[in-house]
Amino acid sequence: SKREGFSVIPNVKWEDVGGLDYLRKEFDRYIVRRIKYPEDYEGFGVDLETGFLLYGPPGCGKTLIAKAVANEAGANFIHIKGPELLNKYVGESELAVRTLFSRARTCSPCILFFDEVDALATKRGKEGGWVVERLLNQLLIELDGAEQRQGVFVIGATNRPGVMDRAILRPGRFGKLLYVPLPSPDERGLILKALGRKKPIDASVDLSALGRMEACENFSGADLAALMNEAAMVALEDKLTSTKSTSDAAPCTIKSTHFERALGKIS
Numbered sequence: 001s002k003r004e005g006f007s008v009i010p011n012v013k014w015e016d017v018g019g020l021d022y023l024r025k026e027f028d029r030y031i032v033r034r035i036k037y038p039e040d041y042e043g044f045g046v047d048l049e050t051g052f053l054l055y056g057p058p059g060c061g062k063t064l065i066a067k068a069v070a071n072e073a074g075a076n077f078i079h080i081k082g083p084e085l086l087n088k089y090v091g092e093s094e095l096a097v098r099t100l101f102s103r104a105r106t107c108s109p110c111i112l113f114f115d116e117v118d119a120l121a122t123k124r125g126k127e128g129g130w131v132v133e134r135l136l137n138q139l140l141i142e143l144d145g146a147e148q149r150q151g152v153f154v155i156g157a158t159n160r161p162g163v164m165d166r167a168i169l170r171p172g173r174f175g176k177l178l179y180v181p182l183p184s185p186d187e188r189g190l191i192l193k194a195l196g197r198k199k200p201i202d203a204s205v206d207l208s209a210l211g212r213m214e215a216c217e218n219f220s221g222a223d224l225a226a227l228m229n230e231a232a233m234v235a236l237e238d239k240l241t242s243t244k245s246t247s248d249a250a251p252c253t254i255k256s257t258h259f260e261r262a263l264g265k266i267s
């Protein structure tokens with residue numbers, strides 16, 4: 001979805017997300033079941049948060065899990081990159097924020113996802129200057145209108161939670177903070193399995209063992225995606241060279257040697 005503020009139900013499924021079980025459970029409680037079975041929540045008088053901030057290193061699944069939540073809930077998803085809202089003329093940013101929330105309400109249930117939300121919510125009086133300040137104030141106004149925000153959930157994502165204005169992290173705003181860490185060795189295996197779901201991985205390949213390898217230390221999900229893609233390319237290259245133009249039965253699975261060669265290429 002290239003168009004700014006365009007809404008669709010994303011096609012990312014839970015199975016496409018490796019690891020992050022804790023987040024999955026939280027979002028199931030706070031968003032998915034709430035949209036699908038609102039009656040389950042009635043009568044308890046519980047005030048549940050509708051705004052979330054995912055923070056942590058780049059490429060670890062913040063965008064991916066937000067999309068999976070929307071898919072699972074059957075909700076629309078509006079993806080906004082924070083800096084896009086800033087690149088507007090004076091006054092236009094505020095209007096863009098208002099329009100965004102009103103569009104989200106029209107297509108509720110909806111998840112409004114703010115990528116690089118720190119760009120919009122830097123500490124007042126610091127980096128941003130008054131353009132950011134006015135934008136932030138407008139954002140706070142919209143976030144505080146929670147009663148009128150029925151069925152609209154907001155998720156922000158940032159690599160720099162420390163620069164954000166405290167005011168925006170209060171309950172009712174981006175009130176629930178959720179850390180998205182680098183994957184552990186076992187989680188790397190789970191991510192590789194999720195990434196390999198639709199790829200012809202050879203039965204002899206042990207993705208859990210691959211994930212635990214030292215060569216993958218400190219890999220993010222995005223690094224693992226690059227590894228998986230490179231391995232598929234190396235395997236494809238093998239197949240293309242061995243078959244030439246004939247349609248002979250050729251090696252068409254991704255084997256351990258392909259992963260080894262891919263590791264050599266990307267690291």
Ligand code: ATP
Pocket residue numbers: 016017018019020057058059060061062063064065115157158159191194195220221222223225
């Ligand atoms: P950024 O902070 O850079 O925006 P992000 O945390 O939002 O990063 P994503 O965009 O969700 O990261 O991840 C980038 C890509 O890396 C995904 O499209 C996916 O291919 C892969 N990836 C990252 N984390 C995971 C994961 N937990 N499971 C499966 N794939 C993952």
